Amino acid sequence: MPGQVEFFFDFVSSASYLAWTQHDRFRREAGAEILWRPMLLGGVMKASGNTPPPSIPAKQAYLRRDFLRWARHYGVEMHHPSRHPVNTVTVMRGAVAYLDSPVFPAYLKTVFEGFWIRDRDIEDPSVLDALVQEAGIDPGEFRTLVDRQDIKDRLRANSDEAVARGAFGAPTFFVDGEMYFGQDRMNFVIETLQAQPGRRPAGAT
Numbered sequence: 315m316p317g318q319v320e321f322f323f324d325f326v327s328s329a330s331y332l333a334w335t336q337h338d339r340f341r342r343e344a345g346a347e348i349l350w351r352p353m354l355l356g357g358v359m360k361a362s363g364n365t366p367p368p369s370i371p372a373k374q375a376y377l378r379r380d381f382l383r384w385a386r387h388y389g390v391e392m393h394h395p396s397r398h399p400v401n402t403v404t405v406m407r408g409a410v411a412y413l414d415s416p417v418f419p420a421y422l423k424t425v426f427e428g429f430w431i432r433d434r435d436i437e438d439p440s441v442l443d444a445l446v447q448e449a450g451i452d453p454g455e456f457r458t459l460v461d462r463q464d465i466k467d468r469l470r471a472n473s474d475e476a477v478a479r480g481a482f483g484a485p486t487f488f489v490d491g492e493m494y495f496g497q498d499r500m501n502f503v504i505e506t507l508q509a510q511p512g513r514r515p516a517g518a519t
Contacts, residue, residue, distance in 0.1 A: 317346040317507040320488040322476050324355035325409075326402045327484040328381045328392070331430040333497035334422060335390045340500075344507035350418070352409035353473040354402065355484045361474075362482035368399065384497065391431050400437040403469075404460050408446065410469045411459040417450050424449040 385392035428434035443453035
């Protein structure tokens with residue numbers, strides 16, 4: 315059985331985007347399976363008492379530069395959206411709605427890249443309709459699903475669970491109950507996965 319890493323994220327998080335661009339490393343370097351856990355970052359930060367970067371101008375300015383350094387380090391494209399932060403309730407409900415669907419990877423890619431590369435306003439319903447269509451999802455079906463109570467409840471439950479387990483930001487990873495915060499902690503996650511008894515990186519002989 316492959317190792318597992320829980321990946322709590324929100325599309326509004328620049329660090330979540332950067333971690334998503336590198337997520338295949340969990341499989342490639344540790345032979346691990348990702349359990350995607352959509353959550354609402356704003357709710358998690360409020361419940362945990364964390365302070366959003368925009369509330370501290372110096373911190374926000376530094377992080378904007380630092381995340382671009384990380385993007386260069388990873389060799390990926392990244393541009394700060396012209397409108398940020400945005401309300402991600404609908405788009406995160408979409409992540410929950412399609413979590414177990416074959417279109418989920420395409421949905422992640424389209425929304426993350428739409429926001430962090432193409433500067434698409436993922437809070438705008440018409441923009442979101444166009445993005446989900448690019449991902450192979452019918453916009454009418456999408457709107458129906460994200461309005462379902464079970465989808466809303468599941469996203470809320472994910473967010474509450476993240477807080478209960480100690481999360482205060484995104485991305486947050488869990489391996490065997492141990493928490494790791496931030497895209498710059500992915501190496502520690504991989505080391506933990508590789509050290510699990512009987513685990514070998516994918517492709518190892």
